[in-house]
Amino acid sequence: MSRGDERIVAAADSAARQVVGRVVVCAGTDLVDVDDIRALLARQPRFAQRHFTAGERAYCLLERDPAERFAVRFAAKEAVLKALGTGLSGAALREIEVVRRHSGQPELALAGRAAALAEAAGVHSWLITLTHTRHLAHAFVAGVGQPA
Template identity: 40%
Template structure:
């Protein structure tokens, strides 16, 4: 059963300006494995994290590092949750999170579906 959905878009030029203007954002927003990626990929991951927050619903106490976008065994995007994000997902019975990211025309977008084991 679907427990929540979220979608987010990021303007690539605006994201690049913010990252250039505030270099510490890379460390503050992204987990270690994500930081070496190019800005275009980081923008997609930022959109995915924002979409996940919407899908989770309750987000009090969630930190950016509690959500890392990683590749699954087939190379597709997936989330690695920790801390408060993992606690919220467990409390809501969320057993699977689907994420899709795309880039086009100067925009990065992400769509997230949070699913419980119930039917």
């Protein structure tokens, strides 16, 4: 197993431990090839504008090569839609935003149809973990309901 693969496995294990003792109503995960996102960004300049919020774009573009940051956020958006059971057609990807707390920890902010789907599913809040290497980006999300 490569060092990058070990990081992905460790992140998945960490994510699984975060949900213990919580009322998880849905969960989703996604793995994205960073080179695919890099190619999309080069081939389709409007890709970032169509699928990422202004805040996400600003954060990703701080890096000389923003592909890793875009890829992991794309994985998070897909993971949310998988968790909600809709796939990519469920809501616009810009309605799902990965924001950073002051601590650096990622957090999800949903709007529009994505927020309505989460509410209908009984999701009160989200747990999210992100990790990426130069080649792979992984996201795991869990929708947490109200305690019984």
